[in-house]
Amino acid sequence: MEHTDPFAGERLKLSPFHARQAPMNLRDAWSSWNSYKFADYYYDAQYEYFCIRNTCGTYDICPMQKYEIRGADALAMLNRMVTRDVAKLKLDRVTYCCWCTDEGRMIDDGTIFRLGDDHYMLTCGSPCLAWLRQSALGFTELTVRDISEERAGLSLQGPTACAVLKAMGLAAIEQLKPFGILHFDFRGDTLMVSRTGFSGDLGYELWIDRSLALDLWDALYSAGEHHGIHPYGEAATNMARLEAGFIMPAMEFNEALKTVNFQLDQTPFELNLGWLVDFRKPHFNGRSALLRERDKGPKYTLVKLDIEGNKPANDAILYADRRCKGEIGYVTSAMWSPAAKANIALAMVRTKYLAGDIFAEIYYPKELRPYRKVARCTVRDKPFWAPARTRQTPAPDR
Amino acid sequence: MKRYDAIVIGAGHNGLTNAAYLARAGLDVVVLEKNDYIGGAAVTRELHEGWHYSSCSYVCSMMRQSLHRDLDLSRHGLLLVPYLGTVAFGDDGNTLIDYPDEGAHYLELQRHSPHDADAMSRFQADLGRYAQLIRKTLMRTPPDPASFKPRDIREILFLAKEFWALGERELYEYMRFFTMSAADFLEDYFENDLIKAAMASPGIIGTALGVQSPGSAYILLHHVMGDVDGSVGAWGLARGGMGAISHAIANALREAGGEIRTCAGVERILVRNGTTVGVALENGDELHANIVVSNLDAKRTFTRLLQPEELPPRILERARNFKIRGSSGKVNIALSGLPRFKGLPDNRYINRGGQTFAGSLETMERAYDAWKRGTWSEDPFIESIIPSAWDPTVAPAGKHWMSNFVQYCPPELADGPWTPEKRDAFGQTVINKLERYSPGFKDLIVHMEVRTPHEIEAEIGLTQGNIFQGELTIDQLLFNRPFPGYGQYRMPLRNFYMCGSSTHPGGGVSAACGANAAREILRDLKKPNVVPDDDCYDE
Ligand SMILES: Cc1cc2nc3c(=O)[nH]c(=O)nc-3n(C[C@H](O)[C@H](O)[C@H](O)COP(=O)(O)OP(=O)(O)OC[C@H]3O[C@@H](n4cnc5c(N)ncnc54)[C@H](O)[C@@H]3O)c2cc1C
Numbered sequence: 001m002e003h004t005d006p007f008a009g010e011r012l013k014l015s016p017f018h019a020r021q022a023p024m025n026l027r028d029a030w031s032s033w034n035s036y037k038f039a040d041y042y043y044d045a046q047y048e049y050f051c052i053r054n055t056c057g058t059y060d061i062c063p064m065q066k067y068e069i070r071g072a073d074a075l076a077m078l079n080r081m082v083t084r085d086v087a088k089l090k091l092d093r094v095t096y097c098c099w100c101t102d103e104g105r106m107i108d109d110g111t112i113f114r115l116g117d118d119h120y121m122l123t124c125g126s127p128c129l130a131w132l133r134q135s136a137l138g139f140t141e142l143t144v145r146d147i148s149e150e151r152a153g154l155s156l157q158g159p160t161a162c163a164v165l166k167a168m169g170l171a172a173i174e175q176l177k178p179f180g181i182l183h184f185d186f187r188g189d190t191l192m193v194s195r196t197g198f199s200g201d202l203g204y205e206l207w208i209d210r211s212l213a214l215d216l217w218d219a220l221y222s223a224g225e226h227h228g229i230h231p232y233g234e235a236a237t238n239m240a241r242l243e244a245g246f247i248m249p250a251m252e253f254n255e256a257l258k259t260v261n262f263q264l265d266q267t268p269f270e271l272n273l274g275w276l277v278d279f280r281k282p283h284f285n286g287r288s289a290l291l292r293e294r295d296k297g298p299k300y301t302l303v304k305l306d307i308e309g310n311k312p313a314n315d316a317i318l319y320a321d322r323r324c325k326g327e328i329g330y331v332t333s334a335m336w337s338p339a340a341k342a343n344i345a346l347a348m349v350r351t352k353y354l355a356g357d358i359f360a361e362i363y364y365p366k367e368l369r370p371y372r373k374v375a376r377c378t379v380r381d382k383p384f385w386a387p388a389r390t391r392q393t394p395a396p397d398r
Numbered sequence: 399m400k401r402y403d404a405i406v407i408g409a410g411h412n413g414l415t416n417a418a419y420l421a422r423a424g425l426d427v428v429v430l431e432k433n434d435y436i437g438g439a440a441v442t443r444e445l446h447e448g449w450h451y452s453s454c455s456y457v458c459s460m461m462r463q464s465l466h467r468d469l470d471l472s473r474h475g476l477l478l479v480p481y482l483g484t485v486a487f488g489d490d491g492n493t494l495i496d497y498p499d500e501g502a503h504y505l506e507l508q509r510h511s512p513h514d515a516d517a518m519s520r521f522q523a524d525l526g527r528y529a530q531l532i533r534k535t536l537m538r539t540p541p542d543p544a545s546f547k548p549r550d551i552r553e554i555l556f557l558a559k560e561f562w563a564l565g566e567r568e569l570y571e572y573m574r575f576f577t578m579s580a581a582d583f584l585e586d587y588f589e590n591d592l593i594k595a596a597m598a599s600p601g602i603i604g605t606a607l608g609v610q611s612p613g614s615a616y617i618l619l620h621h622v623m624g625d626v627d628g629s630v631g632a633w634g635l636a637r638g639g640m641g642a643i644s645h646a647i648a649n650a651l652r653e654a655g656g657e658i659r660t661c662a663g664v665e666r667i668l669v670r671n672g673t674t675v676g677v678a679l680e681n682g683d684e685l686h687a688n689i690v691v692s693n694l695d696a697k698r699t700f701t702r703l704l705q706p707e708e709l710p711p712r713i714l715e716r717a718r719n720f721k722i723r724g725s726s727g728k729v730n731i732a733l734s735g736l737p738r739f740k741g742l743p744d745n746r747y748i749n750r751g752g753q754t755f756a757g758s759l760e761t762m763e764r765a766y767d768a769w770k771r772g773t774w775s776e777d778p779f780i781e782s783i784i785p786s787a788w789d790p791t792v793a794p795a796g797k798h799w800m801s802n803f804v805q806y807c808p809p810e811l812a813d814g815p816w817t818p819e820k821r822d823a824f825g826q827t828v829i830n831k832l833e834r835y836s837p838g839f840k841d842l843i844v845h846m847e848v849r850t851p852h853e854i855e856a857e858i859g860l861t862q863g864n865i866f867q868g869e870l871t872i873d874q875l876l877f878n879r880p881f882p883g884y885g886q887y888r889m890p891l892r893n894f895y896m897c898g899s900s901t902h903p904g905g906g907v908s909a910a911c912g913a914n915a916a917r918e919i920l921r922d923l924k925k926p927n928v929v930p931d932d933d934c935y936d937e
Contacts, residue, residue, distance in 0.1 A: 027499065043747060044498055046627075050479050054637055055790050160790050168793075226796035228788070234591070284437065310628060310933050312461070338627045339477060341467040398790040 016213035040231030055228025056158030104289030157203030200244020408693030415912030432663030442641030459624030464912030484752030486596035550583025607767030724863035727807030772812030866905025
């Protein structure tokens with residue numbers, strides 16, 4: 001029948017978990033991510049957000065890009081590409097990293113999994129095969145393979161996440177440290193579990209061959225029945241990551257390779273990711289530009305803001321005084337945080353104004369009519385949500 | 399001997415809040431609690447191993463967000479989780495499901511009455527308008543209408559301005575609202591009895607009024623004016639039970655340098671020359687302080703902790719006649735599994751939220767009639783929720799506990815005082831009703847705690863077990879709370895204040911009474927105010 005569908009070319013791809021997720025998407029709240037049909041939410045965005053903070057939820061990461069990088073040159077290639085020192089990454093460990101253009105502008109961020117001596121997996125939000133190929137130039141002992149389609153990934157986040165995996169029979173899972181990896185036998189294949197995620201809470205990511213995706217789902221959901229498991233989509237994940245202070249492409253940063261206007265992309269220093277840049281490495285892409293940036297100081301700095309009142313400061317422009325004369329920055333993401341009970345935001349502020357007063361000019365609607373409000377902002381160093389369990393090993397049950 | 403700046407009697411959530419703000423303002427403050435646990439009616443207790451009951455209050459909506467934020471209660475361990483999907487059960491076996499999705503909710507109402515489905519939006523807009531005005535008063539000290547102090551006049555002008563903003567017609571409606579019954583109010587909107595019963599149910603929770611009694615419309619409003627994260631009328635659960643609220647406030651208090659002493663029941667308040675100077679504990683110890691604050695209800699404070707000769711007779715009379723009739727029971731039940739209810743689909747979102755066994759307006763009024771006769775109805779009104787379906791910390795995984803709030807339950811029985819046997823018979827009545835709606839329910843019971851007004855008074859000192867520390871009728875609201883002329887937290891003895899739910903804005907876990915009282919105390923001490931404003935003025 002497929003060839004008779006005149007809209008076949010416009011239909012989105014379906015995740016290997018789709019068969020289970022679709023019936024649970026009671027609201028038909030679909031949008032898309034990397035050409036996959038992707039849920040904004042399933043039942044109620046707020047409900048799902050609270051699953052992440054109170055019980056646990058699953059987030060489909062199949063649309064994320066996954067690349068397998070193998071060979072004697074794999075480490076050298078990755079180390080030339082990303083700003084962090086991958087040589088320090090031990091076997092069965094994961095590291096968060098970013099990579100930049102020669103000009104030191106950020107292309108994307110992602111995670112690198114070390115799976116063997118010469119075997120890595122790189123995950124990231126946007127497809128980057130072209131950049132990987134360029135980054136591989138000059139290296140011969142190397143294969144780069146897009147495994148996005150063959151590997152299914154499911155993120156399990158929230159305080160009962162460990163209890164669910166235990167109930168699923170994953171022995172000693174509570175001993176897994178943050179950013180660690182464990183492998184388990186699952187239906188004759190291997191289930192890889194990493195203690196990683198994008199929620200700022202206790203959480204894991206589960207990786208398995210696509211053919212076993214639904215088996216994994218069923219095992220997980222039957223183990224999770226008494227632990228409040230529920231799928232969540234883009235809306236809830238966006239809330240959780242903002243509370244955790246994590247950046248998103250197309251929100252906090254404009255991917256450098258897609259940026260038209262000069263310097264409307266960002267450097268890692270501007271994004272407060274200076275800690276990801278390791279100048280002890282003799283060479284990596286963007287090194288000299290980033291050295292200059294480090295010495296001169298970034299023009300903008302990404303900060304966490306705690307804003308007075310309870311009106312979210314979406315798209316707000318920032319000023320140094322209440323009268324709103326002279327812009328000093330802008331808000332990149334904002335929300336009322338139910339867990340922190342604070343009006344929070346991530347914002348780009350001209351670095352030299354960081355020490356002074358910061359005010360946000362907020363527009364908010366009341367029964368169709370827009371109202372304006374100028375609210376004082378306070379810069380916060382710590383994430384708005386960082387419960388102890390996120391870092392504890394053994395991981396608690398709830 | 400050590401002299402404190404302030405003694406707060408009672409570690410209810412309001413006493414703790416009051417003390418936290420006094421400590422933050424630099425005062426040396428101690429909270430004295432008679433029980434070996436804190437929290438008063440905002441408490442979590444493990445009465446059966448592995449099960450943690452919110453023994454008294456069970457859901458949260460009135461808690462002032464600005465206080466939560468200012469006291470940093472999230473960092474101190476508090477997470478409020480809104481819950482969805484309440485079902486009202488009718489006498490005839492019919493159900494009314496409160497779906498969170500607007501479209502689904504409309505269809506559900508339409509199934510019962512197309513007229514009422516349409517009327518609901520007007521009802522909600524009207525109620526929202528009334529709620530908005532009341533919300534704005536929660537964190538303000540009521541003005542004394544008989545005073546000519548600039549501050550009182552300013553406050554009266556504020557209220558007048560808010561009132562006028564409603565428009566002329568609404569002004570009349572508003573006045574009516576304070577004095578009418580919930581049933582009459584609903585008559586203006588709805589025709590379907592189950593819809594009316596479901597909507598009326600907040601109007602009888604905790605009150606010694608019936609759905610037909612004048613004044614119950616305000617009780618209804620009192621229960622829907624709260625919010626969770628700005629969603630007005632929504633209710634949430636505190637992760638870890640209601641005690642998590644008290645414990646988070648206690649952590650904030652200790653962080654600010656305050657002290658809490660449990661097992662320190664106060665026998666009497668010490669008064670010299672019309673000034674309070676300290677307290678005497680039940681164990682005979684005396685503690686001295688410049689300021690004494692009572693978190694107990696007004697009746698208890700004035701008739702138990704103070705001597706008649708220390709008080710103006712007018713106040714003593716007011717205290718003795720303070721309306722604080724107990725009317726509620728609570729049955730907490732540990733369950734080996736999730737109960738299923740007749741007539742409900744196996745929908746995971748709605749068969750585990752709240753259950754309102756309202757029946758009909760008639761059944762609710764009958765239950766009230768029984769209370770008046772000094773007994774309980776065989777068909778009581780029950781408002782239930784299964785917190786363990788939401789909160790993984792209050793029962794073992796896969797097991798549950800159900801909170802059942804019962805109207806009505808008399809403070810004294812016509813045939814004599816409460817006995818353990820009568821208490822258990824009351825509990826049995828509740829289980830029998832639940833069994834009718836959920837066949838097999840009894841087989842799930844692992845443990846239960848039955849609380850009549852007698853237990854509630856004996857354990858946490860709420861006189862007659864009145865959950866609000868005094869009836870919420872206009873004669874005891876705003877500047878009339880607890881007594882006319884004493885609506886500003888200062889009591890008729892020097893250096894003596896009240897901070898519990900007997901003061902404005904009344905009962906419920908809001909922390910507003912305690913915070914408002916702290917603001918007044920700091921004002922008298924000429925200290926800078928550290929209590930934040932409410933954050934609802936932009937609504
Ligand atoms: C059964 C029940 C259900 C309720 N349900 C809800 C609900 O779901 N949601 C809601 O918002 N509200 C509910 N309420 C109302 C709410 O719980 C109360 O209004 C609120 O908790 C009162 O707080 P408080 O600090 O003012 O006083 P209390 O909590 O009454 O605190 C007074 C404290 O003083 C202590 N004390 C008493 N005598 C002495 C003494 N002599 N010396 C020292 N200490 C003493 C007591 O032990 C207690 O700790 C309910 C109440 C009850 C009883």
